[in-house]
Amino acid sequence: MRNIIAICKRELLSFFVSPIAYFVITGFTLLVGFFFFNYFSLFLRMYQMSAYLSMRGMPLPNLNQTIIEGVYQTMIVILVFLVPLLTMRIVAEDKRRGTFELLLTSPVSVFEIVMGKFLSLAVIIFAMLSISFIFPLLLIVYGAPEVPPILSGFVGVLLCTLGFASIGMAVSSFTENQIVAGVSSMVTLLLLYVIQAPAESLDGTVADVLRYLSPVDQVQDFVRGVVTLKATVYFVSMITLGLFLSQRALDALRWR
Amino acid sequence: MIEVKNLCKSYGDYKAVIDVSFSAAKGDIVGFLGPNGAGKTTTIRMLSTYLPPTSGTATVAGYDVIAQADEVRRRIGYLPENPPLYGEMTVREYLKFVGEIKGVARAQLASRIDEVLERCFIKDVRNKLCQHLSRGYRQRVGLAQAIIHHPQVIILDEPTSGLDPRQIIEIRQLIKSLGQDHTVLLSTHILPEVSMVCNKVVIISRGRVVMESRLSDLTRDKSLEQVFLESVSHDEVVDAAACVNQGA
Numbered sequence: 272m273r274n275i276i277a278i279c280k281r282e283l284l285s286f287f288v289s290p291i292a293y294f295v296i297t298g299f300t301l302l303v304g305f306f307f308f309n310y311f312s313l314f315l316r317m318y319q320m321s322a323y324l325s326m327r328g329m330p331l332p333n334l335n336q337t338i339i340e341g342v343y344q345t346m347i348v349i350l351v352f353l354v355p356l357l358t359m360r361i362v363a364e365d366k367r368r369g370t371f372e373l374l375l376t377s378p379v380s381v382f383e384i385v386m387g388k389f390l391s392l393a394v395i396i397f398a399m400l401s402i403s404f405i406f407p408l409l410l411i412v413y414g415a416p417e418v419p420p421i422l423s424g425f426v427g428v429l430l431c432t433l434g435f436a437s438i439g440m441a442v443s444s445f446t447e448n449q450i451v452a453g454v455s456s457m458v459t460l461l462l463l464y465v466i467q468a469p470a471e472s473l474d475g476t477v478a479d480v481l482r483y484l485s486p487v488d489q490v491q492d493f494v495r496g497v498v499t500l501k502a503t504v505y506f507v508s509m510i511t512l513g514l515f516l517s518q519r520a521l522d523a524l525r526w527r
Numbered sequence: 528m529i530e531v532k533n534l535c536k537s538y539g540d541y542k543a544v545i546d547v548s549f550s551a552a553k554g555d556i557v558g559f560l561g562p563n564g565a566g567k568t569t570t571i572r573m574l575s576t577y578l579p580p581t582s583g584t585a586t587v588a589g590y591d592v593i594a595q596a597d598e599v600r601r602r603i604g605y606l607p608e609n610p611p612l613y614g615e616m617t618v619r620e621y622l623k624f625v626g627e628i629k630g631v632a633r634a635q636l637a638s639r640i641d642e643v644l645e646r647c648f649i650k651d652v653r654n655k656l657c658q659h660l661s662r663g664y665r666q667r668v669g670l671a672q673a674i675i676h677h678p679q680v681i682i683l684d685e686p687t688s689g690l691d692p693r694q695i696i697e698i699r700q701l702i703k704s705l706g707q708d709h710t711v712l713l714s715t716h717i718l719p720e721v722s723m724v725c726n727k728v729v730i731i732s733r734g735r736v737v738m739e740s741r742l743s744d745l746t747r748d749k750s751l752e753q754v755f756l757e758s759v760s761h762d763e764v765v766d767a768a769a770c771v772n773q774g775a
Contacts, residue, residue: 277627281613288615373611373672376575377628378600525579 274379278387279394282361286395291360295353296399302349303342307406310341334416339407343424343494346403347487350432351460357395358439359453361388362517366447371524381521385440385514392436400429420496427493430506431486435460437513444520528553528680528710529574534583536569543569545734546583551727553679556706558721559714561731562759567714568608570731571684574712575605588679601630604678604709608685610669614658618649618668621657622675629676643671647701663694670701674709681705683713687720699724722751732759 286292317324317332325331365371374384407421439456446452467485470478482488486509489502529551536544544566551557561567572578574585576596585592588602613621619640626636644650647667652660657668666686673681686702687695702724705711715721721728722742728751730738737758745751 274628277624281616281624284620285613285615368611368614369607369609370611370613372572372577372607373605373625374628376577376600376603376605377625378597378630379628380597 274383275387275390278374278379278384279390282388282391283394286357286391291356292395295356296395296402299349299353299399300402303346303403303406306345307338307342310338313341314338334410334414335420338410339416339421339424340491340494342406343428343490344487346400346428347431347490348464350428350435351464352457354396354432354435355439355442355453355456355460357392358436358443358456359449360443361392361440362443362521363447363449363452366524367449375525381518381525384521385517389437389440389514389517392440393433396432396436397429400425400432417496420494423496423498424490424494426498427490427502427506430493430503430510431490434486434506434509434513437510437517438463439513441513441516441520444517528555528588529557529712530586531570531574532584534570534573534585535581536566536573536578537581543734544573544580547731547734547736548583549729549736549739551710551712553710554706554708555727556702556711556713556725558725558728559712559731560718560721560728560755561714561716563716565731566734567716567731568684571682571712571714572607575603575607575682576600577605601676602679604673604676604681606666606669606673606681606683606686608688610665610672612657612660612665612668615656617654617656618644618660618671619653621668622671625672626675631676639675639677643675646674646704647671648697662689663691666690666694666698667701670698674705679710681709681711683711685714685716687715687717695720718752718755730755730758 314332314334314337317337321331362371365374404425407416407425410416411418411421438459439452442456442459443449443452446455463484463486467482467488470481473481483501483505486505489505492499492502529549531550532548534544534547535542547566547570549557559567559571569578573580574587574592576592576599579593587599590598590602592599613624616624622640622643623636626639631639644653647670649664649667649671652664652668657665660668666689670683670686673683683702687698690698699720702711702713706726713724725742727741728738728745729736738754740754742751745754
């Protein structure tokens with residue numbers, strides 16, 4: 272445990288000494304703020320037209336559906352591009368500058384290295400998402416949305432981001448080139464993001480499987496306020512898979 | 528302390544280390560001497576548990592480098608050819624981190640850090656970032672990192688390469704002083720360094736050990752220089768001569 276914390280602390284120090292963490296967090300907050308503003312204006316416009324809408328028998332705009340769902344789903348898209356920037360250096364940099372030789376010749380297990388590094392990513396991601404939580408918080412303070420879906424949605428987005436990070440870390444473990452790691456994880460996450468697209472023209476089991484694999488669909492449950500076992504298992508499996516692959520990649524290094 | 532038997536390492540068809548055997552007792556400072564590309568770094572990486580051997584056995588501090596790798600890691604201090612520094616950490620932060628992962632007790636960590644800062648003459652740079660250090664300081668921080676947990680065996684890969692003459696002298700004195708309570712294995716391609724620092728020499732050429740001897744036995748009838756030139760193969764003589772000249 273001490274080793275895991277030591278490695279985690281060291282990674283956090285690296286994140287905040289180099290400008291990466293600041294840039295990614297600032298960029299994320301900026302983008303989420305922009306989209307929040309857009310969804311908010313959309314809601315206002317719909318609200319102003321509500322008399323007209325109800326006359327035509329159409330449903331009235333709902334704060335949760337219009338703004339919260341929109342913002343949370345947009346966050347996932349932004350994270351597909353930003354998470355790889357956080358994870359690309361996590362292992363690759365150690366390999367390139369030779370510090371990996373220090374870690375591997377110290378009494379530290381590969382499991383501890385992987386967990387320490389992942390923990391540092393989790394801390395950064397939690398901080399990043401918490402800062403963006405200010406936008407839903409504004410709604411809670413000044414409006415009257417349903418609060419539980421906002422909270423469960425946050426948990427869903429957090430789990431999804433941790434899943435992305437663990438996949439990014441696995442990719443970073445397979446190379447010593449940060450750019451290769453960054454681009455590959457971006458492509459992997461983007462593919463995962465659009466994986467349900469072929470399901471439109473397919474049916475049967477294949478379509479069901481593709482839909483299940485889509486993080487968008489899984490987050491949707493959380494955002495609607497339904498914490499399902501199915502979605503939880505999905506994200507926990509994604510995190511575990513990434514950690515397992517990282518461990519495997521680093522174990523393989525030990526046995527060249 | 529170090530027992531190496533028939534150690535081999537091949538990368539595909541290329542044999543980097545062939546049947547290497549040698550030993551080092553407690554308190555020895557062993558010079559691991561050979562021309563560039565002779566297999567010094569590969570052997571050292573196997574002893575430090577970084578690379579697994581293809582065949583053969585090696586024990587360090589009484590533990591097998593494969594079966595009991597973690598026990599070995601607890602007992603060795605290892606300085607790779609390029610000091611494994613984290614550029615964005617200060618020297619002190621870095622040594623604290625290494626102390627933690629090497630298992631130095633929390634209560635002793637601060638005093639151990641002060642001790643190695645003192646011993647490696649890096650006290651005045653302790654709050655500098657590692658990336659701003661000169662080559663000589665980087666090397667010394669690398670040494671400090673290798674001895675922070677008071678290991679029984681210290682393994683150094685070309686600790687004086689790239690240093691200026693004064694730094695070389697300082698590092699050599701430091702290594703000599705380490706020999707009093709540690710076993711030291713240091714690789715080098717500079718001949719005179721061995722006679723200045725070590726009490727035992729192992730000469731390696733083209734992946735094979737060509738000679739292992741105590742320095743006191745050696746210099747009685749032949750100089751180290753002669754032995755070295757005789758023991759490395761013919762087409763390496765040019766290379767070997769360079770080693771001799773470099774130190775002169």
